[in-house]
Amino acid sequence: MNRLIVVGAGPIGLHAALQATINGFHVTVLERGDIGAAIRRWPHVKLFTPFSMNSTEAGRAAAAETAPLPHGNELLTGDAYVRRYLSPLAKSEQLRKQIQTSTELITVSRNMYGKKDAVGKPERSMSPFRLLVRRRDGSETVMESEVLFDCTGFTARHRSVGIGGIPCPGERNCLTDADFEIAAPQSQHGSSDHTVVIGSGYSAATSICVMQDSSLRVTWITRGARDVPIAPVADDRLPERRALTDQANSLALHPDSSIHWCPGAQIESMEHNSGQYRLNVSFANGHRQTLVCDRIVANSGFRPDSRPFEELQIHRCYATEGPIKLAAHLLGETADDCLNQTGGAVELLHNPEPNFYILGAASYGRDSRFLLRNGLEQIEQLFDQIPSPMKALA
Ligand SMILES: Cc1cc2nc3c(=O)[nH]c(=O)nc-3n(C[C@H](O)[C@H](O)[C@H](O)COP(=O)(O)OP(=O)(O)OC[C@H]3O[C@@H](n4cnc5c(N)ncnc54)[C@H](O)[C@@H]3O)c2cc1C
Structure with a gap:
């Protein structure tokens, strides 16, 4: 179980890929546009969370190999966040060979199981994910992995x-x-x-x-x-x-x-x-x-695009379209301020499809309270729990 594919090279996809690499997975990142494509759509907008909240220690160490970093309390614009942090992170030694830009996930299933097979059974994990991917030149190809992260954000479709x-x-x-x-x-x-x-x-x-x-x-x-x-x-x-x-x-x-x-x-x-x-x-x-x-x-807001993943066994919330366990937790939270809401336990990230995780803005569905800090915490929690090739060797 060592091939891991991350779909989306936004901040959460890149941090997830870095953490997976550190944990010994053989990582590939698929990004249909360019690094930080969703954030590049609002280059002039200033993030209201400081850089320290939008980055991790491991991310900063990797990005610092190729560029001087912003200060922790700087409030960066979307353009500066991509240029001064996400792009250097993507060019780091750990990630530069792993990322395939202009490469879109069209759809995904399992090699031996369709959507209705082995319902909720752990044996689905014995068969790799089978991804249909479209490359820059329009050609299509199949890729496989044992672990799959959906880090596709929530801005693919507007409301x-x-x-x-x-x-x-x-x-x-x-x-x-x-x-x-x-x-x-x-x-x-x-x-x-x-x-x-x-x-x-x-x-x-x-x-x-x-x-x-x-x-x-x-x-x-x-x-x-x-x-x-x-x-x-x-x-x-x-x-x-x-x-x-x-x-x-x-x-x-x-x-x-x-x-x-x-x-x-x-x-x-x-x-x-x-x-x-x-x-x-x-x-x-x-x-x-x-x-x-x-x-x-x-500016009526956005909704995630779950269509590439609809052949998998994912239980989604009928109100937010986020994965049900996390969505139920978030709907039960009364805090209006996203700084006060808690991401919840790592179990909330599990759903019926084994070794498949929705992380980052995509995991909040239509719930607009997502902060980068929540996604970065999800990654940390997840890698504390999932069996990694590195731990297996130890
Ligand atoms: C205007 C605005 C301001 C914000 N300000 C803040 C802030 O100050 N602080 C804060 O914490 N949060 C803020 N957010 C919220 C959030 O942090 C961002 O939306 C952030 O970009 C989410 O990161 P992500 O990696 O989860 O998703 P995204 O950044 O959306 O990245 C998803 C990536 O997946 C790619 N992708 C999608 N579908 C596919 C596919 N099928 N195949 C391959 N690639 C695919 C996309 O091209 C994109 O690059 C803001 C959001 C907006 C819209």
């Missing part, structure tokens, strides 16, 4: 902006994947007279703060009818997150700001004609309004 989280009429024709990204500074995007930002999470807050620097007219639509668009975390211990919340909320509430906040709005339908969008929105009091704009920034 819809329509009522109830399904697309509203017209949404699928009007919006492309690019419209669901956090807004970049104006200079990178060309001009637009009126932008509508949709969402009430930190991504939408970031888009709002980025856009207020320009002379844009911005309408900010949120579904909830709270006093402020972004619910502040009580006594927030992450100053950068608190500052983002305060700034976005005060922009929404200040009468002289260029941001017009539209709370309690539901998007009924949308159209796109001659470069302009028409959004039909409704409110709880029965009022209806049509907004005309040149650009939509839909």
Whole structure:
């Protein structure tokens, strides 16, 4: 049992691969894009957790072989985190030969067992995982491993902006994947007279703060009818997150700001004609309004892509799509602040498919409280428990 494949070269995939290498596994990392591909989509956004929380001692030691490291208390942008830490980590002696970029996992099963065979039985582990993989040139190949980690994150598929989280009429024709990204500074995007930002999470807050620097007219639509668009975390211990919340909320509430906040709005339908969008929105009091704009920034959140793994025996939560044991633990936690929630015991990472683990943001499914620190702890806990080739030799 010494071949281990990690799917995804984000921060968690890279740290998992490093730990697996240290434990004597023969490791391969499959990444469909480039190192840190998901984080490269928001290069200008500052992480609100300091570098010390987003790295490990082993990771820092490996990355330091090829580049000077950030200080522990630095708050890096997405770009700096990839450039100054993840890329050097990927180039380290331990990992550089293990990573295959532009290589996508299409689907995976077992050599001798299909989904319905040997249900929940440990003997499934006697047959290696069989992965269908697509390479950069479009060619397909099969790979095998005894252990498999899903570190594919949760940003592969966006959520819809329509009522109830399904697309509203017209949404699928009007919006492309690019419209669901956090807004970049104006200079990178060309001009637009009126932008509508949709969402009430930190991504939408970031888009709002980025856009207020320009002379844009911005309408900010949120579904909830709270006093402020972004619910502040009580006594927030992450100053950068608190500052983002305060700034976005005060922009929404200040009468002289260029941001017009539209709370309690539901998007009924949308159209796109001659470069302009028409959004039909409704409110709880029965009022209806049509907004005309040149650009939509839909920060409605993401959901994991479990499709490559659907031939395996994985028990997922019907609410969050995360693996059921961890999801049930997280749903039972009352803490709103992700700093206060606990990852739970290593048993929560087990599911019916032997030697298969969902780690990192993917393990939280639609639960947006994931912090890198939680994923790094999962890796540490897991390698304390799983039998490794190194321990077998000792
Ligand atoms: C805007 C934003 C700001 C955030 N700020 C913070 C913060 O300040 N602090 C914090 O702790 N957390 C933060 N997070 C949350 C979290 O830490 C990040 O989302 C982080 O990127 C999760 O790491 P990951 O390795 O689990 O997944 P990802 O970084 O999403 O990596 C997954 C990788 O898997 C690859 N992949 C997906 N499917 C396949 C496939 N089929 N085959 C091969 N490869 C595949 C992807 O291309 C990607 O490279 C933030 C998230 C966002 C969106």
